[in-house]
Amino acid sequence: MSEGATTTRDTVPAPTSGGNGGKVGLMAGPVGRNLGLVIALAILCIVGVITAGDRFADIDNVLTILRLASVIGVVSIGMTFVIIGGGIDLSVGALVALSSVWATTLATQQIAEDTHWIVMVVTALLVGAGAGLINGVVIAYGKLVAFIATLAMLAAARGLAEIISNRRTQIVQDREFLDFFAGDVLGIPTLVIIFALVAVAGWVLLNRTTFGRRTFAVGGNAEAARLAGIRVQRHTVKLYVLSGVACGIAAVMLMARTTTGSSTHGTLYELDAIAAVVIGGTLLLGGRGTIVGTVVGVLIFTTLNNVFTLNNLSSSAQAVAKGVIIVLAVLLQMRLATGEGRVRNTKSLVGGSGSAPGGPGGPSGGGSATPGAPAGARPGGSGDLPT
Numbered sequence: 001m002s003e004g005a006t007t008t009r010d011t012v013p014a015p016t017s018g019g020n021g022g023k024v025g026l027m028a029g030p031v032g033r034n035l036g037l038v039i040a041l042a043i044l045c046i047v048g049v050i051t052a053g054d055r056f057a058d059i060d061n062v063l064t065i066l067r068l069a070s071v072i073g074v075v076s077i078g079m080t081f082v083i084i085g086g087g088i089d090l091s092v093g094a095l096v097a098l099s100s101v102w103a104t105t106l107a108t109q110q111i112a113e114d115t116h117w118i119v120m121v122v123t124a125l126l127v128g129a130g131a132g133l134i135n136g137v138v139i140a141y142g143k144l145v146a147f148i149a150t151l152a153m154l155a156a157a158r159g160l161a162e163i164i165s166n167r168r169t170q171i172v173q174d175r176e177f178l179d180f181f182a183g184d185v186l187g188i189p190t191l192v193i194i195f196a197l198v199a200v201a202g203w204v205l206l207n208r209t210t211f212g213r214r215t216f217a218v219g220g221n222a223e224a225a226r227l228a229g230i231r232v233q234r235h236t237v238k239l240y241v242l243s244g245v246a247c248g249i250a251a252v253m254l255m256a257r258t259t260t261g262s263s264t265h266g267t268l269y270e271l272d273a274i275a276a277v278v279i280g281g282t283l284l285l286g287g288r289g290t291i292v293g294t295v296v297g298v299l300i301f302t303t304l305n306n307v308f309t310l311n312n313l314s315s316s317a318q319a320v321a322k323g324v325i326i327v328l329a330v331l332l333q334m335r336l337a338t339g340e341g342r343v344r345n346t347k348s349l350v351g352g353s354g355s356a357p358g359g360p361g362g363p364s365g366g367g368s369a370t371p372g373a374p375a376g377a378r379p380g381g382s383g384d385l386p387t
Helices: 003-010 020-028 030-052 059-084 092-103 106-114 118-140 146-165 175-181 190-207 210-220 222-227 232-258 269-279 291-310 315-351
Strands: none
Touching: 030 291, 059 092, 059 190, 059 210, 059 232, 059 269, 059 291, 092 118, 092 146, 092 232, 092 269, 106 118, 118 146, 118 232, 175 190, 175 232, 190 210, 190 232, 190 291, 210 222, 210 232, 222 232, 269 291, 269 315, 291 315
16 A cells, blocks of 8 residues: 555545534444443433332442442453454453462462462462463464454363362451452442442553554554554453453452352353443454443443342343343444444545555455454454554
């Protein structure tokens, strides 16, 4: 692709807010998607108040919803980075279980008793990061598809957790650990504060750092990112390590909430996390997504479960509702992505872009240099590469 073509593409003016293109851009952009999610959450809360009355609106119930959302919320934030980067991580639930088991073994707790309970926290984080590193290396350098690699890690991590714990629930004995993480600050549960801090840190990392810009670039078009000087394989490894660290944090939170470490922890967390990320507007093909959307997506699912529980509806009905919501969210994603692609192509034609189809800037980008990453430019993907 010629340098002049790139310049032409980059200098195409955005449609004005008064035209139809501006309306499409507003509704399909992050602000429009997040506003729609907030409205959906508000409607769900209204339904909860109507059907469950004071039981739903009670402050204790609200805090319960936030506590339940905090653990899966941290996992979902890590998943958001992986999916924006063009990958997928099916092992997050098993990594939560493995981290919780390893951090609550008798040996680990004995060391923590002799020194400080922070040893348990560090152990969980290191286990999550180590497993994430294995995922990343196998995917980026072993050239194994992300779906298969993380599926294998799911089975292996869950099995290792069962071996370490001998399929028994391990009780957390350190009272200082429990008092710190199971307590509250000014009436706000510590778990909720941790979730908020992780969300803020994730937002800053994704939107205000070079790491975040590179994540969008790799997810939008891995080959173009490589040509722009980004070390795609190394960045892919970092994304999976980040997801593993998020699983370690979630394991610590779950240990505090349940006072146990167990190989059954985190069951189906991978599905809940992917569902929350998709509902939050992150494109499954990579290249687009927001932390705010993921947080609201987590709250939507947790609130939905709470409303169903308060109205004595079965868990089977909850599962059906989740499935329907996920399908609708993906269909909406496809619709919005198609609309954004049409607007982008129209702008390129009006601006006289010379990008050739199949080039890094064209609508059909070349193959990805990283297995598990998207194979070309994606509709709705990030068009700006870091310099």
